[in-house]
Amino acid sequence: MTDRVTDHDARALISRIETESARLAALAGDLSVPVPTCPGWTFAELITHVGQTHRWAVHVLRGQVQERIWSRQVPSDLAEGRSGDADWLMAGAAELLDTLRTTDPELAVWTWGPDRRASWWPRRMLFELVIHRADAELALGIDPVVPAEVAIDGVEEFLHNLPYASWVARPLAELGVEGATIHLHASDADGEWTITQGPAGKISWAPGHAKGDAAVQGTASDLLLLLYGRRSPEALTVHGDRDLLTRWLATAAF
Structure with a gap:
């Protein structure tokens, strides 16, 4: 895939984001389980990180943000000191999916990568999910597999x-x-x-x-x-x- 995402590519990415979000949420049972590939984290931190990343992307895209902003600067919809759970993760994923489906891929927005367009975000969000789904599986003794084309x-x-x-x-x-x-x-x-x-x-x-x-x-x-x-x-x-x-x-x- 090139850096210019076609409509077909975007639909495929969004579909995979939906699938990967559901897979990660299904793994998030006991939030106290340590995640060895993310030292110091349990499932609670892993889920909170991914859900916060989704809300970050939504904030950038809906607000047409042009200046650098990091995920920790975006409201989490969590009470102070609380971690996210599977329901909170899926709520953020639903908001992300709706935002990606309704945002012009050519919209100029901030990214930390080379492409300052909205089309950068679906691909980044997909692989953020893929890798953290792998983290969750490894923590549970499951060997992660990513389809070859993905x-x-x-x-x-x-x-x-x-x-x-x-x-x-x-x-x-x-x-x-x-x-x-x-x-x-x-x-x-x-x-x-x-x-x-x-x-x-x-x-x-x-x-x-x-x-x-x-x-x-x-x-x-x-x-x-x-x-x-x-x-x-x-x-x-x-x-x-x-x-x-x-x-x-x-x-x-x-």
């Missing part, structure tokens, strides 16, 4: 936005690996990408086959989870500089 788009959404994640650029710059390359190869779908570490911690990437200083092969689902720090490189096939791959992944995940 995971392929997720890898590209991650790489598309990563150069604009300012909170990641500084730690990447401190790795001292400028010019290093990492190649990703999906084993179950048509997906290959090469990431090049550039100056000042910024990255560039290109699709297609190439040789990298480090290369990793696995299912598209596993590659997506790997980029987000939810899969260990040990679970995939790695060639070349394993230390580079491990250090880069630990730093780049967000």
